[in-house]
Amino acid sequence: MDRDALKALIRQVIQDVQTPVIPIGISNRHIHLSQADYDHLFPHITLQRKKDLKQPGEFASEQFVTLVGPKNEITKVRLLGPLRKASQVEISMTDARTLGVNPPIVLSGHLETAVPITLKTEHAQLTLPCCIVAKRHIHVNAEDAPKLGVVDGETVAVRVGSEQRTTVFEDVMIRVSPSYVTEMHLDTDEANAAQVGNNTTATIIR
Amino acid sequence: MDRDALKALIRQVIQDVQTPVIPIGISNRHIHLSQADYDHLFPHITLQRKKDLKQPGEFASEQFVTLVGPKNEITKVRLLGPLRKASQVEISMTDARTLGVNPPIVLSGHLETAVPITLKTEHAQLTLPCCIVAKRHIHVNAEDAPKLGVVDGETVAVRVGSEQRTTVFEDVMIRVSPSYVTEMHLDTDEANAAQVGNNTTATIIR
Incomplete structure (x- = not known):
C-alpha cells in the first residue's frame, strides 16, 4: 500500500x-387509540402495561386488535400506550399489500391523508381513517x-x-x-x- | 442562486x-423445482406456463405450493419454470420471520448453507434444505x-x-x-x- x-x-x-x-x-405494526375508541373496542377493560418502550412514557400494552382490510385480516396487532388524542394504525408496506389498503407515508400524527381501516376486537369494531406507513x-x-x-x-x-x-x-x-x-x-x-x-x-x- | x-x-x-x-x-416469494421433486409434488400433472418473465426462457407457472415452517405456513407460493437441476425456495426476510426459519442471504444457486423448508401440495410434501433469501x-x-x-x-x-x-x-x-x-x-x-x-x-x- x-x-x-x-x-x-x-x-x-x-x-x-x-x-x-x-x-x-424496529417498529413492528402497531396501533394507538383515543380514549373514546379504546372504550368502544375494550369496554370496561383496563389498559394494561406489558413493557416500557425506549421513548419515555411509551409502553406496549397487553391489548391486541385485528386489522381488517378489503383483502385480508392481520390478527394480534399490539396496542401501544398511553392513549392519545387520535387513533392511529402504523403498518408496513408489506402489511398494506396484505390488507389491500394504500396508506400514505407520513410522520406519526399527520393523519390528514390517512386511509380507512377496520379495527376489530372480540367486543366491537370500528372503521377509522387512521392508517399510515411511518416516514x-x-x-x-x-x-x-x-x-x-x-x-x-x-x-x-x-x-x-x-x-x-x-x-x-x-x-x-x-x-x-x-x-x-x-x-x-x-x-x-x-x-x-x-x-x-x-x-x-x-x-x-x- | x-x-x-x-x-x-x-x-x-x-x-x-x-x-x-x-x-x-420485484421478486415475490417463489420456488424452483427439480424434475424429481416436481414429479413427487405434482404427480402426472403437466407443468403449465402462465406468463413469461423478463429473463429469457423463465416463466411463471400455473402451479403453487404451500411453504410450511416451524411457526406458520405461507400458501400459494408460485412455481417458476423451467425445472432446474436443484429445487430452491426464495423468500423475503419478512416471510422468514413468518415461517420461523433463518435462511442465508445468498445468490440463486448457492445452496450450500440453505435451510430446510417443507413444500406441500394437495398430493404430497417434501422437506428439503433449499430455502434462501436472494442476495x-x-x-x-x-x-x-x-x-x-x-x-x-x-x-x-x-x-x-x-x-x-x-x-x-x-x-x-x-x-x-x-x-x-x-x-x-x-x-x-x-x-x-x-x-x-x-x-x-x-x-x-x-
Whole structure:
C-alpha cells in the first residue's frame, strides 16, 4: 500500500471512529387509540402495561386488535400506550399489500391523508381513517443534537451497515426534543431490507 | 442562486441525464423445482406456463405450493419454470420471520448453507434444505455492461429514487451474460422499503 492510500485509509478509520452511532429501533405494526375508541373496542377493560418502550412514557400494552382490510385480516396487532388524542394504525408496506389498503407515508400524527381501516376486537369494531406507513425518522435528544450536528425538522441520509445488505436510507426526518431518547425508527420492511438486528447501529452521512 | 450553486446544479442535472437507468424487477416469494421433486409434488400433472418473465426462457407457472415452517405456513407460493437441476425456495426476510426459519442471504444457486423448508401440495410434501433469501443483484446483458461500466462479479451501490423513501442499496452483485435482459432484482422487503413500483428505475453509483 502506498503512502497516499495508507493516509486515506487512516483518515477513513478516524472518521468512522469519530462519527457518533445511532441505535436503531424496529417498529413492528402497531396501533394507538383515543380514549373514546379504546372504550368502544375494550369496554370496561383496563389498559394494561406489558413493557416500557425506549421513548419515555411509551409502553406496549397487553391489548391486541385485528386489522381488517378489503383483502385480508392481520390478527394480534399490539396496542401501544398511553392513549392519545387520535387513533392511529402504523403498518408496513408489506402489511398494506396484505390488507389491500394504500396508506400514505407520513410522520406519526399527520393523519390528514390517512386511509380507512377496520379495527376489530372480540367486543366491537370500528372503521377509522387512521392508517399510515411511518416516514423514516430519528428521535434525537436535545443534548445529542449538536453532537450529531442536526437540527429539528431537517432531513438526513443514514448509512446502516450490515454484513450483506448495507443500505443508505435518505429522506430521514430529524425530530429533536428534550424528552426523546436518541433512536432511529425503521419499520420491518426497512429493517429486513437492510438486514438490521435490534443492536445494529447507524451513522448519519450527508 | 449564485453562479457556483447554479453550475453545481447544472452539472448534477447533466450527470443525472447521462447516467443510464436500470429497470427494477420485484421478486415475490417463489420456488424452483427439480424434475424429481416436481414429479413427487405434482404427480402426472403437466407443468403449465402462465406468463413469461423478463429473463429469457423463465416463466411463471400455473402451479403453487404451500411453504410450511416451524411457526406458520405461507400458501400459494408460485412455481417458476423451467425445472432446474436443484429445487430452491426464495423468500423475503419478512416471510422468514413468518415461517420461523433463518435462511442465508445468498445468490440463486448457492445452496450450500440453505435451510430446510417443507413444500406441500394437495398430493404430497417434501422437506428439503433449499430455502434462501436472494442476495441483491443486477442481471446485465453483455452488450450493456460497458455502457454501465461494470464487469461480471463486481459489487456496486445502486441509488433507487422515490418520492419519500430514496434508498441506496450497497452490496449489489453484477451478473453479466449475453442471454440476460438488464434488470435489477429486489425482493419485496427491499422494494417496499424503497417505495419501488414496477416502473421505478435505478442508477449505479460508486
